[in-house]
Amino acid sequence: MEMLKEMAVFAQVVDSGGFSAAARHLGLTTSAVSRHVSRLEAFIGGRLLQRTTRSVSLTELGEQVHTACVRMVNTAREIHSLAGSYSARPNGVVRISAPVVLGQLWLAPLLPAFLDRYPEVDVRLSLVDRNVDLIEEGIDLAIRISADLAPGLAARPLGPMRYVLVASPQYSAAHGTPATPHELPGHRCNYLGYARFGAAWTMRREGPGEAEIVSIRVPSRLTINNSAALMAVVEAGGGIGLVPDFTARAALSQGRAVRILADWTFDEPYAGTVHAVYMPGPHLALKVRAMIDYLVAEGALGA
Secondary structure: OOHHHHHHHHHHHHHHHHHHHHHHHHHHOOHHHHHHHHHHHHOOOOOOOEEOOOOOEOOOHHHHHHHHHHHHHHHHHHHHHHHOOOOOOOOOEEEEEEEEHHHHHHHHHHHHHHHHHHEEEEEEEEEEEOOOOOOOOOEEEEEEEEEOOOOOOOEEEEEEEEEEEOOHHHHHHHHHOOOOOOOOOOOOOEOOOOOOOOOEEEEEEEEOOOOEEEEEEOOOOOOOOOHHHHHHHHHHHOOEEEEEHHHHHHEEEEOOOOOEOOEEEOOOOOOEEEEEEEOOOOOHHHHHHHHHHHHHHHHHOOO
């Protein structure tokens, strides 16, 4: 088929936001990239891009062609992965997406040992706090925290994720420690301030009979959309924080924080499971399978 190279280059120009950035990504000169796009425009018979000195934008025809080119590039990646799945050992590039703080504190420290174990596999890790489109964004494996996953995806559970209440020893010494959830509104409490998180907390304590369940509203003068930043507030003596267990693990183990109401647990949305999510199919590339198996074996979660 004609123009396959030109279509791939055109898709990269759009995804990179310009000719120079695409040239750097592809290892070509800017003029070579421009020639590829010009040849594709001549072949199709219409202008695909509106060019200015600072940016490029798609024409109406360009939008349609770009969608088709992205499908072609993703299909090529799938074929590449399929070929790698039959090799004698894992090789190639594994592209991973993960939430920012989970990726920083849990996933990133696991990667050096993985790279040592599989010297023919490279890792490209992208940390973003959103659910990426695996096909559109060329992601092999996405790490997601959820109680329910979207249909049409395959997933391996990596472990539970729970939220815990923590405070610094200094705060506890100065302000005391709540003995029951009902005492929390009298303390300086801090929590995540986005999505479904908020001031309404449902807490549960298991007992010999029925579980005790308490629903309370906990006001806060400070909410943050990043759990690592929230943990920094806690360690600075800023009050009691409701944070994911993986965020609190280091501070708890080193004595920089203590658990509050440790015999109580939280219901949704402050609970979930960490999953390794990937596209289903009969031929999972060895490099992806190796990463998943490694995370299952080595990536123990929990505070």
